[in-house]
Amino acid sequence: MEGxxxxxxxxAATVVLNVTSLVGMRDELTPEIFNWAFNNPKIIVVGFIHACLFDDIVSHKFEQERGHSTSAVECYIRECGVSEEEACNELKKQVDNVWKDINNEMIFSETSKFVPMSVLTRVLNLTRGTEFMYIAGDGYTHVGKSTKDGIDSLLIDPISISTSGN
Structure with missing residues (x-):
């Protein structure tokens, strides 16, 4: 598993995706922020762990049927000598624990003292996007009604928020 x-x-393109998400934040980005992002900070690493494990849990059966390479589920089964169900349950716990790490990094860590909240929020939003894509199955590989409806709701028919108090 560790390997x-x-x-x-x-x-994975984790760092690249996170850095790309920062493009356009002109005033808040400094060379130090890019240096931070390119050096695998914990919040980005745990976001990757979330994406990797969540993807492997929901898609490993399909990927094994098509001869895909080993997933975290198979690694965990071999390493710990457990059933597929037990491996998935343990990996789900690890996915859930990622949120504790992310919250800690955003609020209490040294990172939160020098990285603007807007930057950390971009990293957080990529993890939220992963959660959305995999919460109801592999919405990335098998785009279905749930995925399409969620994207429509967010981007096509968003909720109007009025700040005038009306």
Whole structure:
């Protein structure tokens, strides 16, 4: 598991996605922020763990059927000698625990003292997006009504928020 996750962190586009999400935040970005983002800060790493494990939990059966490479589920089964159900349950606990790490990084860590909240919120939103894509199954590979309706609700028919108090 440890080796699988290390390879995943370095080979996934996690850092690139997070840095790309910062583009357009001109006034708040400094070379220090980019340096921070490119050095695998905990909030980005745990966001990757969330995405990787959540994806593997919901898609491993389909990916194994099509001869896909090993997933966290198979690694956990082999390493711990447990059933597929037990492996998925344990990995789900790890996914849930990621939120504790993210909350800590956003509120209490040293990072929150020098990285603007708007930057941390972008990183948080990528993890929220992952949660949305995988909460009801593999909404990335098998885009269904739930995924389409959620995207429509967010981007096409958003809720109007009035600040005038009316």
């Amino acid at each position: 699988y996750m290390k390879v995943g962190i370095t080979s």
